[in-house]
Every structure is written in structure tokens, then in C-alpha cells.
Amino acid sequence: MNKELVNLAYGLKFDGFWKPELEDVFSTDALKFIRVLDQKFGTERKQLLLERKLRNENWYQQKPEFPKLTQSIREGDWKVAPVPEDLQDRRVEITGPVDRKMIINALNSGAKVFMADFEDSNAPSWANIVFGQLNLFQAVRGTIELIDEERGKEYRLNSETATLMVRPRGLHLEEKHFICDDQAVSASLFDFGLYFFNNAQALVEKGSGPYFYLPKIEYYQEAAWWNEVFNFSEAYLNLKPGTIKATVLIETINASFQLDEILYSLREHSAGLNCGRWDYLFSYIKRYKEHPDYIFPDRDALTMETDFMRAYSRRVIQVCHKRGAHAMGGMAAQIPIKNDPFTNEAAYAKVRADKLREVEDGHDGTWVAHPALVPIALEIFNERMPESNQIAKQFPEYQIAAEDLVAKPQGQVTEAGLRKNISVGIQYLAAWLSGQGAAAINHLMEDAATAEISRTQLWHWLHRKVQLSDGRDLSRDLFERFYHEELSLLETEINPQWKDRLRTAARSFHQMVTAPELKEFLTTELYHTLT
Known part of the structure; x- marks a missing residue:
């Protein structure tokens, strides 16, 4: 990358270290795409964040209800577009940061999907971001490898690997190492734009596509913004409309009131919704922190069996299946406990119980954080969900009122x-x-x-x-x-x-x-x- 050329031609200022091996990722055409995205969508992103802030002020004082303005969407007879073959079966997804070893091990893990994460499980240092992009560039092309001379180990991709999805950083974050028009570019657009521009065509040619997870969405207008980004990006690379598919993480209390609206906003690009447990609790406490009747107990007491959490996850399932979309379950964060088989088995028993609840409630897949949990989760879902998914199952018995989503926690x-x-x-x-x-x-x-x-x-x-x-x-x-x-x-x-x-x-x-x-x-x- 010629820094002077980039500055002159595209108005971008670069403020990060540079190594020659990054040339494949940071072509001048890729950087031009980042600049175009930020100029076209950056101002609206900031406006959405301002509107989010205003909507969130004293949110707890408002009556819990589904938006009246979008009642016709909730009552309408519509479905999202079908997903490609390699996203039909998502019974176990593994997630983790974009470092080289993690990517190889996760793609080889036996999970159906690997979500490569630029967000919550990735500390966004410049090195992590740029080498994460390089790692994914090579993973898409099957050339990624890691040789650990100290341990005498070599890591390469198997002939069959998990389907790759990518989570860019949230709308509230910026990438300070690239400045466009004297302002840091959106981290969302930076992460999405580089991965999409560099890999979309290669993914399509191998029978897959550019698939994403969208984090921290609070209102359906933010999903609609992403939809416009997707439409523009597909046209920019002359890809068929709807090539991009995205799963939205429902990890804010605000979003749980707008599930139909979020799916509708992304209906040509939707790959369903996911339950993001800890972030959801984090959001709930933020919004209700001043409510005089709400005191949130120890976080270990706020399990998925808690009334408001069960209502949230079942509503995700009910709405997704009504709209023909995947309803993905939450994370099992346990990791193997070496040299203590009794404690290790107790931890795995919790995983089994959690995954059994998810599949029986109607989820079409689940998350794990460690390769050792993949076979455990697979066993549960294979037994209870022999088909690729259970989207066809409807749950009219899940009568979930707005008040149920904010039921006062006990403990x-x-x-x-x-x-x-x-x-x-x-x-x-x-x-x-x-x-x-x-x-x-x-x-x-x-x-x-x-x-x-x-x-x-x-x-x-x-x-x-x-x-x-x-x-x-x-x-x-x-x-x-x-x-x-x-x-x-x-x-x-x-x-x-x-x-x-x-x-x-x-x-x-x-x-x-x-x-x-x-x-x-x-x-x-x-x-x-x-x-």
C-alpha cells in the first residue's frame, strides 16, 4: 500500500503500522470502497446513534409495549428470503476471535458454522484487526496455516470445514487508524467493508457467500441502515441482490420489542436472530438502573430459566419461525477443566441441560466457545432435531406479552x-x-x-x-x-x-x-x- 497514493486519491489518512504481507488486504481499491461506504453511510450512522441516545433516555418510564407505528408489520403475512444451502443447518456454531490458531481450529472443529469475531471476543488493537482480516482472507482461499516450531505443531484446514460468518464491530465503535474527511471511520463499515470487498466474490465462487452477524442493534431503524449498506455493497461488486446474509444478535432489551421489524428490515438479507445472553442482561440493567422497583440480583441467579429471559428466548423462537428464519440459541462458555474430571463433568452436565432446553424450546442451533463442546452440543441437537432445522415448527402456545419481557427479576x-x-x-x-x-x-x-x-x-x-x-x-x-x-x-x-x-x-x-x-x-x- 502506497500511503501517499491513498492519501492523495481517496482522502484517507493512515495511522497504523504497515507490513508488506498486508498488501492483499489493503489494496487501493479496497480502501476506496471503505471511503465510499463511510462517506455514503457514516453521517446516517451518527444520526442513528443520536436517536438511540434520545430514545433510551428514561426508557424505563415508558409503558412496555410493542411499537404502534409498526403494528402492520407484526400482523402482516410475510417471510424472509430463504438462506443458501450452507446456512440451512446451523445446529452448532462455534465463536471466537480472528487470531490464526482460533480460525483454523474453529473451522476444523466439526461445528456447522464458525463466527469469526471482530467484536466482543476481540480486543480491537490495530494488530488484531488487520491480521484478523489477513487471516480470514487466507481462510476463505484455504491457504491459512500456522507452524508452531516451539511445540512442533502445524495447523492447516481440513478438506471439510465449517461455514464462515463474520461479526463486525458495533455501530457505536470507530476505527481510529483510518481517518476519512478528518474523522475516524466507522468500525462497523471498516470491518464489514474490508472483509466483503476482499472475499465476497471468492466465497460465491466456492458455493458460499458473505455471511455476517450484526451486534448491538437496539432499534429496527439500525437494521434498516445495515440493509441499505448491503444493497449498495452488492451493487458495487455486481453481486446478485440478497447474496449477503446476516443474523442479528438480539442482545439489547430494546430490540426484543422489535423482532418482527428487525427481520422485516433485513428480509432479503436475513439469516435469523440469535439470543445474546450476557449482553442482553447488560442492556436490561442499563435501561432499568434507575427504576425504583428494580434491583438486579447476582448475575449467576439470572439464568435462562428466569422468567424474563425465558420469555425473551421463546419470543425470538416464535417470531423467527413465523417469518421462516433461524432462531439461534445462546453461548456455552465452559472450557475443559484439566486434571479434575469430576468438576469437568459437572460443567459439561450444565452444557447438556442448557442445550436440551434450547432444542426443546424450538431453537434451530446453539453457540459454543470451545471445540471440546462441539460434540456435546451436536449430540443433543442430533437426537432432538434430526432435520436441518425446525423452522417449520410454530409455537402459538408461547403467549408472550410486552410486560413479560421486563418482568421484575427475583433474587x-x-x-x-x-x-x-x-x-x-x-x-x-x-x-x-x-x-x-x-x-x-x-x-x-x-x-x-x-x-x-x-x-x-x-x-x-x-x-x-x-x-x-x-x-x-x-x-x-x-x-x-x-x-x-x-x-x-x-x-x-x-x-x-x-x-x-x-x-x-x-x-x-x-x-x-x-x-x-x-x-x-x-x-x-x-x-x-x-x-
């Missing part, structure tokens, strides 16, 4: 839950600031959603001066005591790879938890610290 706030949030939140941030977006903590593969719900619960409890299960009120002094005790333990117990960023992570986490106002996303607050 206690405990010292153990509070300490866990402090410890896990700091550990994850230390990993993230070290460049690792998927972090193994307490035998779970955690991503940014875990840190988000941890710090949001702590903010909620501290600012509401919640009473703990043992009768003590959570004062600032008591919180500070717990915080410093947990930090002291982490000084000796934290993963050595993250220790250099421990103090910075702890300080940042403390500032966000004790701030007068709850920040919307920690990833926006700490992006410049990371980069």
Missing part, C-alpha cells in the same frame, strides 16, 4: 456475587488491555459482555446502596474494602500474561463503577488506552 445480592464481579471484571479488562479479547477466567471463556455486566451490576448496586443478603448495606466504604481485597488477591493469582496491565485495568474499572453516570460501553471508554 439476592450477595457478598460472593459482588466480589466475583470485581475480580472477573478486572481480570477481563487486564486481558483486553493486553490484546486478548477472549479470556479464560474461572474455567469459562469470557468476552467483553462479561466485563460489561460485571461493572454495570456493581454500578447499579453501589448507586442504589443495595442491601446484601446478610443485611449489610453496600456503602462506598464496604465496596472499597471488597475492591482492594480482590485486587490484592489478583496481584498474585492473575494470569501472568495480563499482569502488566492489572493496575491500569483495576483503576479504569474502579473509575467506571464509581462514576456519577453509567457509561454506555467500556470498549469506547478504553479504546484509546488499548491502542
Whole structure:
């Protein structure tokens, strides 16, 4: 890439390191496409974010109801366009960041789909972003490999691999290393645009296509924006309309009231909806943090068996099947526990129970975070769902009212839950600031959603001066005591790879938890610290 040529011809300013092997990814034509996307859709993205902010102000004070303006869409007789053959069977999907080893192992895992993630399980350092794009470029062409000389291992793709999907970063994020018209380009458009421009034609030629997961959508207007991006992009490369397919993660409480509308907005490009559990809880707490009747208990008590979570997942299933779309289940984050078969089997038993609930409720597939969980989830879905999916099954018995989606959670706030949030939140941030977006903590593969719900619960409890299960009120002094005790333990117990960023992570986490106002996303607050 000739930086001077890029600056002169396309008005882009480049502010990241450069290596010759990235030339395939950053052709001048690819960069021109990024510039065109950002100029055409960047202003509307910012307007959508402003509208989101305005809609979210005092959201909890509004009566829970499905939008009156879109009643005709909910009552209409329509379906989304069919998905291609390689997206019909999605019974087990594995997800993870875009590093080379993860991509190879995930594509080889035996899962039906691999979602390569630029978002919550990827710390968006420049190195992670650009080499992630290179890794996917090579994966699409079957040339990706990794030779680990130290361990004497070689990693290459099998002859049969999972279908590839990609999750770009959310609309609220920017990519500061590329400046267009004196402003950072949208991270969503950057991640989507580079992957699409470089790989769409190659994917189509091999019988697949450019498939995506769309994160953090809160309102159907944001899905409609993505649909316009897709229409323009297909025309730009002379691809057949509807070639792009996208699954929307329903990971905000706002979006759960607009499922039909989101599917309708993307109906030519839709590949269904997915239940994003931790982010959904994070969103729910954000929107109801000031409600006088709502105190959210320990996050371990907020399982998928909780009334409002069961209502949410069943509504996703019901609406998706009515519209001919896949309804994807949530994540199993467990990872193998070595040298402790009893504890390991107990963890796997939880996975089995969770996946059994999903398939029996009507989900067409599920997520896992580790290759070892693929056969466990496959066994459950193969037994209970022998066909490619169960979209044909309708669930009229799921009578879910708007009030059911915001049913008041029950449970206690405990010292153990509070300490866990402090410890896990700091550990994850230390990993993230070290460049690792998927972090193994307490035998779970955690991503940014875990840190988000941890710090949001702590903010909620501290600012509401919640009473703990043992009768003590959570004062600032008591919180500070717990915080410093947990930090002291982490000084000796934290993963050595993250220790250099421990103090910075702890300080940042403390500032966000004790701030007068709850920040919307920690990833926006700490992006410049990371980069």
C-alpha cells in the first residue's frame, strides 16, 4: 500500500503500522470502497446513534409495549428470503476471535458454522484487526496455516470445514487508524467493508457467500441502515441482490420489542436472530438502573430459566419461525477443566441441560466457545432435531406479552456475587488491555459482555446502596474494602500474561463503577488506552 497514493486519491489518512504481507488486504481499491461506504453511510450512522441516545433516555418510564407505528408489520403475512444451502443447518456454531490458531481450529472443529469475531471476543488493537482480516482472507482461499516450531505443531484446514460468518464491530465503535474527511471511520463499515470487498466474490465462487452477524442493534431503524449498506455493497461488486446474509444478535432489551421489524428490515438479507445472553442482561440493567422497583440480583441467579429471559428466548423462537428464519440459541462458555474430571463433568452436565432446553424450546442451533463442546452440543441437537432445522415448527402456545419481557427479576445480592464481579471484571479488562479479547477466567471463556455486566451490576448496586443478603448495606466504604481485597488477591493469582496491565485495568474499572453516570460501553471508554 502506497500511503501517499491513498492519501492523495481517496482522502484517507493512515495511522497504523504497515507490513508488506498486508498488501492483499489493503489494496487501493479496497480502501476506496471503505471511503465510499463511510462517506455514503457514516453521517446516517451518527444520526442513528443520536436517536438511540434520545430514545433510551428514561426508557424505563415508558409503558412496555410493542411499537404502534409498526403494528402492520407484526400482523402482516410475510417471510424472509430463504438462506443458501450452507446456512440451512446451523445446529452448532462455534465463536471466537480472528487470531490464526482460533480460525483454523474453529473451522476444523466439526461445528456447522464458525463466527469469526471482530467484536466482543476481540480486543480491537490495530494488530488484531488487520491480521484478523489477513487471516480470514487466507481462510476463505484455504491457504491459512500456522507452524508452531516451539511445540512442533502445524495447523492447516481440513478438506471439510465449517461455514464462515463474520461479526463486525458495533455501530457505536470507530476505527481510529483510518481517518476519512478528518474523522475516524466507522468500525462497523471498516470491518464489514474490508472483509466483503476482499472475499465476497471468492466465497460465491466456492458455493458460499458473505455471511455476517450484526451486534448491538437496539432499534429496527439500525437494521434498516445495515440493509441499505448491503444493497449498495452488492451493487458495487455486481453481486446478485440478497447474496449477503446476516443474523442479528438480539442482545439489547430494546430490540426484543422489535423482532418482527428487525427481520422485516433485513428480509432479503436475513439469516435469523440469535439470543445474546450476557449482553442482553447488560442492556436490561442499563435501561432499568434507575427504576425504583428494580434491583438486579447476582448475575449467576439470572439464568435462562428466569422468567424474563425465558420469555425473551421463546419470543425470538416464535417470531423467527413465523417469518421462516433461524432462531439461534445462546453461548456455552465452559472450557475443559484439566486434571479434575469430576468438576469437568459437572460443567459439561450444565452444557447438556442448557442445550436440551434450547432444542426443546424450538431453537434451530446453539453457540459454543470451545471445540471440546462441539460434540456435546451436536449430540443433543442430533437426537432432538434430526432435520436441518425446525423452522417449520410454530409455537402459538408461547403467549408472550410486552410486560413479560421486563418482568421484575427475583433474587439476592450477595457478598460472593459482588466480589466475583470485581475480580472477573478486572481480570477481563487486564486481558483486553493486553490484546486478548477472549479470556479464560474461572474455567469459562469470557468476552467483553462479561466485563460489561460485571461493572454495570456493581454500578447499579453501589448507586442504589443495595442491601446484601446478610443485611449489610453496600456503602462506598464496604465496596472499597471488597475492591482492594480482590485486587490484592489478583496481584498474585492473575494470569501472568495480563499482569502488566492489572493496575491500569483495576483503576479504569474502579473509575467506571464509581462514576456519577453509567457509561454506555467500556470498549469506547478504553479504546484509546488499548491502542
